[in-house]
Amino acid sequence: MRTSLADGWGGSMIATDISDILFGTPAPVLGEANLGVLKDDMVNVVVHGHEPTLSQVVVAASQDPEIIAYAKAAGAEGISLSGICCTANEILMRQGIPAAGNFLQQELAILTGAVEAMVVDVQCIMQALVSLADDFHTKIITTSPKVRIKGATHIEFDEQHALTIAKDILKEAIDNYANRGDVRIPDYKNSLVPGFSHEYINYMLGGSYRASFRPLNDAIMSGRIRGVAAIVGCTNPRVQHDAHHTTITEELLKQDVLVVETGCSAIATAKAGFLLGDAGLDRVGPGLREVCETVGIPPVLHMGSCVDNTRILTVLTQMVEEGGLGDDINEVPAVGIAPEWMSEKALAIATYCVASGAYVMMGGSNPVEGRGDKVPDSVLVADYFDSGWEELYGGKLQFLDDPQEMITRTLDHIDAKREALGLPAYDPTQFGTSGDARIEELELLPFEERRAAMYGQASAN
Ligand code: SF4
Structure with a gap:
């Protein structure tokens, strides 16, 4: 119990606070979720895992005019970034980048045939992703020294050269766009x-x-x-x-x-x-x-x-x-x-x-x-x-x-x-007689009755 308290109030809480300092404290933003966020006319890059450091830079790199031009030169309309698991949550709650899905949808995203690259860091990465991706054109790109998967492309993330590495990863994905076969993106989001x-x-x-x-x-x-x-x-x-x-x-x-x-x-x-x-x-x-x-x-x-x-x-x-x-x-x-x-x-x-x-x-x-x-x-x-x-x-x-x-x-x-x-x-x-429900009910009443209901009989008189 002592160790868990240190983990929670010492480790995890500080990690969250530092993430907020580095990337901004979350505030409400409009987003979307489910596999329908993948785009059939764009290069789809799915970031998956837990660490926000790389994914935040990938977001910035995907908006770089040079990278957008590179994607258009490859025949796509641009780059569409989305997330799986908690990397998805990190970029969803800060930038509104859509979530393609949660843990059990990582394989389903590849099955759409629309994902050029799945960029993974640590935790919740299914070991069989690479063998599944072999049946499609999707490239699995590992980025953490802690997680290497046999058969995956490894581009190690290094904070000192973050933007360059993020652009290299996106270029790998764009180069893979030409290898796309049939695409079946479910119309659900x-x-x-x-x-x-x-x-x-x-x-x-x-x-x-x-x-x-x-x-x-x-x-x-x-x-x-x-x-x-x-x-x-x-x-x-x-x-x-x-x-x-x-x-x-x-x-x-x-x-x-x-x-x-x-x-x-x-x-x-x-x-x-x-x-x-x-x-x-x-x-x-x-x-x-x-x-x-x-x-x-x-x-x-x-x-x-x-x-x-x-x-x-x-x-x-x-x-x-x-x-x-x-x-x-x-x-x-x-x-x-x-x-x-x-x-x-x-x-x-x-x-x-x-x-x-x-x-x-x-x-x-x-x-x-x-x-x-x-x-x-x-x-x-x-x-x-x-x-x-x-x-x-x-x-x-x-x-x-x-x-x-x-x-x-x-x-x-x-x-x-x-x-x-x-x-x-x-x-x-x-409860239930105030708020919008109350307003809807009042709007059905004639004006005098509505005023009496809202302000009391004395006011109505
Ligand atoms: S499966 Fe569990 S540990 Fe993995 S991203 Fe989802 S909530 Fe986190």
């Missing part, structure tokens, strides 16, 4: 607004002069927002693609739970249309809908890549500091869920969140629990992660197969925390 850093949430709720988490705390305390769920992490081939992320998100939104997301989870629900203002609001509970309409936010806030989960811890800390929701993170009506995790680092992230006081649920079985006839269940360890840790740190870790069970436990936990804080029990019938 959705718009989204990513980029909700905790700095922006602060500003969004209170403006420049009174930036504050007070409106969010007030909305939770009144019951307009029942609680908060952070749904994060990987997509897992053991589950129908994106299914657990979208199922849990959809149900919690109906129950007036504000959802914040990072990593491949955010891309999953972006594809389902939850990350764009009004588009998702008809699927949202009445109280949460009022808040979204008033503030002008989507019901699901995209908070970054999977290495940005400390942004969520900072939000929780600021909510506690603002007052009214307890004295520590473990008192806030909130949960963390990684419904389809598969990367080892998800366990590290879960552990520092638990050590910070959060209730964390992870999909699938507990890797140290032991199951079956030959291996006795390690009930002791599983219980320790649950009630043992809760006693010590206020947070707990559970592994659950069933997304419905995660939804039920989320709502039970949020309601229990509300009760412990002395907040009113969640009652959705109290």
